[in-house]
Amino acid sequence: MSVEETIKRIQSQKGVQGIIIVNAEVLICNAGIPIKTTLDNSNTVHYAGLIHQLVMKARSTVREIDPQNDLTFLRVRSKKNEIMIAPDKDYFLIVIQNPSE
Amino acid sequence: MEHVFVYTRKRREFGRPCHFSDRPAELIVDILPDAGLRAEFVERNPLPAQVQCGPEWSEHEVNTERLESEARGMNHVEGGWPKDINPLDMEQTMRYRKKVEKDEHYRSAIVRLGSIMEHYIKQNNAVDIYQEYFTEGQEEDDEEEEQEQPVARTISVFRDPGAVKRWVTALSWSPAGGCKLAAAYSCLDFQRAPPNMSYDSYIWDLENHSRPEMSLKPASPLVCLEYNPKDSHILLGGGYNGQIAYWDTRKGSHPVETSPIEVSHREPVYKVIWLQSKTGTEAFSGSTDGQVLWWDIRKLSEPTEKLVLDLSRKGDLGHALGCLSLEFETTMPTKFMVGTKQGLVVSCNRKAKTPAEKIVCTYSGHNGSIYALQRNPFFPKYFLTVAGWTARIWSEDVKESSIMSTRVHLLDGCWSPVRPSVFFTVKMDGTLDVWDFLFNQKDPTLSLKVCDEALWSLRVQDNGHFLACGSQQGTTTLLEISSGLCTLQRNEKALASEMFERETKGAKILEEQQREIRLKERSRSEQSKEEERKESEKVERAKELLERAERHFFHMVEGGRMARPGCPLRTQLHLLPSLLPTRSPTLLEKLGEEGVLAF
Numbered sequence: 023m024s025v026e027e028t029i030k031r032i033q034s035q036k037g038v039q040g041i042i043i044v045n046a047e048v049l050i051c052n053a054g055i056p057i058k059t060t061l062d063n064s065n066t067v068h069y070a071g072l073i074h075q076l077v078m079k080a081r082s083t084v085r086e087i088d089p090q091n092d093l094t095f096l097r098v099r100s101k102k103n104e105i106m107i108a109p110d111k112d113y114f115l116i117v118i119q120n121p122s123e
Numbered sequence: 124m125e126h127v128f129v130y131t132r133k134r135r136e137f138g139r140p141c142h143f144s145d146r147p148a149e150l151i152v153d154i155l156p157d158a159g160l161r162a163e164f165v166e167r168n169p170l171p172a173q174v175q176c177g178p179e180w181s182e183h184e185v186n187t188e189r190l191e192s193e194a195r196g197m198n199h200v201e202g203g204w205p206k207d208i209n210p211l212d213m214e215q216t217m218r219y220r221k222k223v224e225k226d227e228h229y230r231s232a233i234v235r236l237g238s239i240m241e242h243y244i245k246q247n248n249a250v251d252i253y254q255e256y257f258t259e260g261q262e263e264d265d266e267e268e269e270q271e272q273p274v275a276r277t278i279s280v281f282r283d284p285g286a287v288k289r290w291v292t293a294l295s296w297s298p299a300g301g302c303k304l305a306a307a308y309s310c311l312d313f314q315r316a317p318p319n320m321s322y323d324s325y326i327w328d329l330e331n332h333s334r335p336e337m338s339l340k341p342a343s344p345l346v347c348l349e350y351n352p353k354d355s356h357i358l359l360g361g362g363y364n365g366q367i368a369y370w371d372t373r374k375g376s377h378p379v380e381t382s383p384i385e386v387s388h389r390e391p392v393y394k395v396i397w398l399q400s401k402t403g404t405e406a407f408s409g410s411t412d413g414q415v416l417w418w419d420i421r422k423l424s425e426p427t428e429k430l431v432l433d434l435s436r437k438g439d440l441g442h443a444l445g446c447l448s449l450e451f452e453t454t455m456p457t458k459f460m461v462g463t464k465q466g467l468v469v470s471c472n473r474k475a476k477t478p479a480e481k482i483v484c485t486y487s488g489h490n491g492s493i494y495a496l497q498r499n500p501f502f503p504k505y506f507l508t509v510a511g512w513t514a515r516i517w518s519e520d521v522k523e524s525s526i527m528s529t530r531v532h533l534l535d536g537c538w539s540p541v542r543p544s545v546f547f548t549v550k551m552d553g554t555l556d557v558w559d560f561l562f563n564q565k566d567p568t569l570s571l572k573v574c575d576e577a578l579w580s581l582r583v584q585d586n587g588h589f590l591a592c593g594s595q596q597g598t599t600t601l602l603e604i605s606s607g608l609c610t611l612q613r614n615e616k617a618l619a620s621e622m623f624e625r626e627t628k629g630a631k632i633l634e635e636q637q638r639e640i641r642l643k644e645r646s647r648s649e650q651s652k653e654e655e656r657k658e659s660e661k662v663e664r665a666k667e668l669l670e671r672a673e674r675h676f677f678h679m680v681e682g683g684r685m686a687r688p689g690c691p692l693r694t695q696l697h698l699l700p701s702l703l704p705t706r707s708p709t710l711l712e713k714l715g716e717e718g719v720l721a722f
Contacts, residue, residue, distance in 0.1 A: 025230055028237035035244045043233060045223060055204060057223050095239065106243055108236040113229060115236040121247050 025058075032117060033060065039103060042116040044070045046077075046109075054114065061118075069105075073116055077109050191333045273557065273569050274605045278589070279332040283308060283597025285321045291593025293347040294582040297355045302329050303336065304582075304591055306599050309344030309363050311391070311579075324348060324360065326372065329601065340376045341368050346391045353403040359420065361392025361408050369420045382423040388412050394449040399456050407451070411464055413443025415471075432461060432469060432482070444469070450496040452503050458483075460506070462493030468508055468517070486517055495536045495581075501543035501616060505623050509536035514548050514558075518627040535580050541587030541609050543619040549578035549592055557608060561618055569608070573600050633684060644673060 032041055040061040044054035054074035059066040081093040096107040099121075108115040204216070223229055281304075283289060293307040307324045310317075324345045325335035339345070343364040351357040359369045360378075365388035368378035388410035398405040398417075405427075407417045417428035432444045445464035452458075461469045468486040491511020498506040504519045514536055536548035544561040545568075553574045556567035576595040583590045587609040593599045651665055 025224070025233045028234055032237060032241060032244065035241065036248050038244065057220055057229075095243065097243070104247065106240060108240050110232045110236055113232050113236070115233060115240055117240055117244065119244055119247060121251060 029058070029060075035119075037120040039118045039120055040065075041118075042066055042069055042114075044074060044114045044116065046074060046112055046114055057113070069116060069118075073105070073107060073114065077107055077114060081109065193333070194331075273559075273608045275555070275557065275569060275571050275590075275602050275608075277573070278601045278603050279329070281306070281327045281332050281335070281599040281601070284325075284335065285323070285597070287317050287320045288595075288597040289320060289344070290579050290595045291597060291599055292579055293345070293349075294580050294591050294593050294599065295348050295350045295358070296582055296584045296591070297350050298352045298585075299355060303327065303355075304329065304599065304601075305339075305348050305350060305358055306591075306593055307345040307348035307360060308597060309346050309391075311346070320344070323376075326358075327599065337372060338376055339370050339378075341378060342366065342381060346393055347395050349395050349397060349406075351397050351403060353397075357420075359395050359397065359406050361388075361395045361410070363391045365389055365392055365410060365412070367392060367395065367406075367408055367416075367418055367423060369423070380420070380423045382418065382426075386425045388414060388416065390445070393447050396449050396451045398451065399453040407449065407459070409446035409449045409461055411445030411447065413445055415446060415449070415461060430471065432463065445492075447492050447494060448496040450498060450506065452498045454503055460496055460498075462496035462508060462510075464492040466491055466493060466510060468493060468496065470519075494534055497537050499538050499543055500540050502620060502623060507536060507538060507546055509533045509548055514546075516560075516623075516626075518623065518630065534578060537581055537583055539583055539587050539609065540585055542611055543616055544622075545608060547581055547583065547590060549573075549581045551577045553578055553594065555581070555590075555592060555602070557604070559608070561615065561622065571602075573602070574598060633680070637680065640676065 029041055032038060041059070042056055042061065043058040045057050046054050054070045056066045056070045061069070076098075077093070077096060080096055084091050084093045093109055096109065098105040098107070103118055103120045106117045106119065108117075204219070283291075285308075289308040289310050291306050292309050292311060295305045297303040297305070303326055305324070305326045309324075310320060322342070322344045323338045323340055326337040326339070328336040339348075339358070339360065341360060341362055343362040343366065345360040345362055348358060348360045351359065356372045357369060358372070359367065361367050364384070366382050366384060367387060368381040370376075371379050388408070389412040390410050392408050392410045395406055395408045397403075398407060402419075402421075404420045405417065406420065407415060409415045413432050415430040415432065416426035418426050432446055444461075444467060446461045447464050448462035450460040450462070457474045458470065458472055461471060463469060466487070470483045470486070472483050493508050493510045495509040496506065506517055506519075508515050508517065511533070514533055533548045533550055536546060539545040539547065542559075545557065545559045548556045548558065548567075550556065553572060553576055555571045555573050555578065557569040557571075559568040562568055573592055574594050574596075578592050578594050580593040581590065582592075587604070588606075589601060589603055591599055591601050648669065651669060
């Protein structure tokens with residue numbers, strides 16, 4: 023299964039508004055670089071920068087409470103939509119979905 | 124007798140060190156127990172003792188310093204690129220991206236993450252975790268909650284940014300939702316306005332309490348200010364020098380047009396109201412110089428119509444009554460009411476053919492000038508007036524007295540737009556009272572101290588949830604009222620209309636009785652006048668007695684009327700007719716007879 027297929031499948035699900043793949047270079051400054059995106063540039067940059075910081079914070083929180091633990095998934099539910107973040111060692115997959123109603 | 128102990132010492136012995144010496148113990152007194160004394164005491168068993176086990180508390184109040192906050196935004200710029208790649212160069216970034224995409228690690232990671240993500244997306248689509256299951260149960264909860272005490276709490280305070288504090292004389296919510304509040308600032312003390320007082324009035328946005336959203340700069344301080352109910356950008360203000368001006372918030376802080384001084388009012392314009400018209404540009408204003416003027420804001424160079432509030436209907440400005448408040452209800456566009464400085468409410472008809480017929484009738488009964496006048500939004504036949512010492516509710520049909528009244532020193536008041544039986548008043552000592560007269564007629568349901576200085580103006584927002592009141596030091600306080608006071612209860616409309624009708628009937632009956640009595644008095648006094656012509660001394664005595672009887676009678680009527688609210692109406696009315704015709708005429712007849720018989 024290639025990357026393209028995966029992204030296409032996710033995109034075809036109901037309510038999905040956008041997908042962003044961010045490269046998480048921990049060495050350099052706090053912003054992440056968007057590798058692939060289905061949203062427009064300014065929004066992408068916004069999400070990438072802000073979410074990178076959020077994931078770092080969440081991951082360090084989980085790790086501090088229990089060093090054996092690690093963050094597997096992060097959901098941010100808001101009034102208008104839900105931002106779902108799947109973190110990996112070097113990349114994040116961010117999907118913005120409008121919940122069923 | 125003074126007890127004096129004289130202690131002497133020789134001078135050469137002053138300052139000498141003390142010499143202490145040991146002495147064996149010496150028994151001074153030995154008191155042995157006396158068994159006989161025991162008989163005078165009684166053993167007390169059990170003996171109550173108090174023990175405090177709880178922690179000690181003390182109460183402290185803390186008020187934080189006012190925080191000035193400002194909203195700032197930040198713009199994210201793309202960052203995190205490796206040093207050798209220029210983020211602005213499209214080609215380089217594209218190349219970098221392509222390189223990353225070819226990485227094997229990238230592919231496996233994304234595929235794995237993708238499948239996890241799909242799981243959660245499908246989960247979201249399957250079940251809504253925030254669904255409300257028991258909405259009926261929630262409604263029942265609300266009904267139980269209404270048994271609680273009604274409360275109102277302050278949400279935010281808007282302070283006058285100028286250095287010299289002015290009074291908030293008028294408040295107006297912006298129409299259709301009301302997230303903006305316009306406040307008019309001026310000093311109504313005659314000629315006591317300090318010289319460097321600023322003339323500005325402000326529009327506040329409810330979210331931002333540190334700085335007004337916009338300021339309006341008139342030629343003289345504004346005494347009243349109103350948003351146009353049809354267009355939320357247009358405001359009309361009446362100034363301290365009698366001029367009317369209107370603003371368009373899109374066009375800036377200076378008025379778009381001001382009326383010229385020659386045709387405006389000669390005293391401060393106390394109230395301005397927009398009229399219901401097709402063009403939405405008509406308004407009318409009232410001032411203490413005795414005139415009510417109609418304006419069309421497209422042409423403010425002269426008023427379209429004029430009315431002089433002269434009760435003798437001669438159009439004489441010298442005898443005119445000063446107007447302090449106006450009332451206009453959009454459902455009855457030809458009628459309007461004026462509350463005067465002299466305590467009369469004048470009801471007028473706009474479409475009358477001659478100026479003399481414009482004034483239809485007056486309602487008297489207030490002792491002080493009428494600061495506020497408003498019809499009940501649910502029952503337009505009844506209106507509320509707020510004057511110096513009372514707030515009264517009147518019915519249109521009964522002209523001589525109010526149907527209900529209260530007893531406090533008030534400055535402004537208004538009905539709640541969502542509940543027909545609730546109204547609010549503000550007082551000279553800074554308290555806000557909420558009255559619910561289905562609940563209690565003599566005392567306010569809720570009394571809340573808003574600030575230490577007098578509160579001059581009060582406005583409820585259209586949804587009935589928020590209210591703003593303005594004080595003498597220029598602070599406008601925004602309050603939120605508990606939901607019990609602003610949601611319509613089940614039978615409220617029916618109960619309120621029943622109560623109103625009952626009170627009106629009572630007032631009408633009393634009025635009729637009074638009229639009858641007055642008629643009888645007149646005929647009796649005419650009779651006694653003839654006798655007066657005969658003998659003077661006897662006549663004076665009869666007059667005195669007559670007056671005394673009158674006073675006695677009116678006193679009884681007043682007593683009957685004041686005891687009326689709260690007592691079942693039927694018994695009072697049942698008593699009164701028996702009191703009046705039977706007692707006083709016989710008394711008077713006796714006097715008449717006495718007068719004749721004495722001579």
